Amino acid sequence: MYTTEGFTGTICNTPLIRLSRLSEETGCEILGKAEFLNPGGSVKDRAAMGIIHAAEASGELRAGGTVVEGTAGNTGIGLAHICNARGYRCVIVIPETQSQEKLDLLRVLGAEVRPVPPKPYSDPGNYQHIARRLAEETDNAIWAAQFDNTANRDAHYATTGPEIWHETEGRIDAFVAATGTGGTLAGVSRYLKEQSEGVRIVLADPPGSALYNWVKNGDLQSVGSGSITEGIGTSRVTANLEGTAIDDAVMPADQESVDMVFRLLHRDGLFLGGSAGLNVCAAVQVARDLGPGHTIVTILCDSGARYQSRLFDPSWLAGKGLQAPDPASI
Secondary structure, eight states: OOOOOTTGGGSSOOOEEEOHHHHHHHTSEEEEEEGGGSTTSBTHHHHHHHHHHHHHHHTSSOTTOEEEEEOSSHHHHHHHHHHHHHTOEEEEEEETTSOHHHHHHHHHTTOEEEEEOOOOTTSTTSHHHHHHHHHHHSTTEEEOOTTTOTHHHHHHHHTHHHHHHHHTTTOOSEEEEOOSSSHHHHHHHHHHHHHOTTOEEEEEOOTTOSHHHHHHHSOOOOOSSOOSOSSOOOSSOOTTTTTOOOOEEEOOOHHHHHHHHHHHHHHHOOOBOHHHHHHHHHHHHHHHHHOTTOEEEEEEOBBGGGGTTTTTOHHHHHHTTOOOOOGGGO
16 A cells, blocks of 8 residues: 655655647757645645754754744745644735735635735845744744745755656756745755756746846846746845856746746646746747757746636736737637
8 A cells, every 4th residue: 555644745756747839849848847736736835844844853843833934825835734734833924915815725724824015125024024023922933934944945955856857867958947935946956966067057037036137147136127926036145045056047028927827728738827937938948048859847836726816817917017818829
């Protein structure tokens, strides 16, 4: 009999999906790691698991304790699931600009949700700083600190990177991913570069983020006026991202990402969120830059179900100066 051990036993070992039409159009193998199939519904389940396991192993998180985190949603969802499974209280501080679906799901999962106005990281009112203070003021509590807690990238070094290497049988030319905390890109980059220095690591960055310019020119300067994507892009180099080998960066426009989300839905049957759309746009750009015959892997971060009231609402998109493409034209 084959079984897994509880909720965390079902995290990881997600399949690589070949994006057939895009692969045929570019002459490359474009593969998406199906992280939306994790039990909490996103790639952030891995970070949540790594952070809690590390806190338990160190003795910092004890029985009956509280896990506090500032998150755009998906890490909080993963933490809430694991807290339920392990008997911890979960408190989530989240920017009130995040989708209603995420807020509702966190509450259904039993997390104490504290929406706050969006503030830059330099402001003491930033959601991450509020989460840190709450943890400091609470007995037997930890601040998950996903942005600067390197247990995040360690989880991807131990799981995501080896899975990609195994699933491609070592035949991978480039790994492309957006970053918010930096954990996925940093952990996977470290593992893949150890296997082969020739694997190209490319950062996919949304408009308004400073990381594109940082990779290209070494300067943390924002490019573009902002993005509708959630949970990716940042104005600083996190502890997770620090020291990571990154060979290049690309910045697809929001309309390109929206078009790709609808194309993946109507031509591939994949119902995905905006970050996945941006990642696939970037993977296609890298494939065209490298030329036919290469293998490019990216991350399909989460399901589109968490963005139905926004990304899949033509009126909401129109209010952002974007439009949903006609399925017949995709």
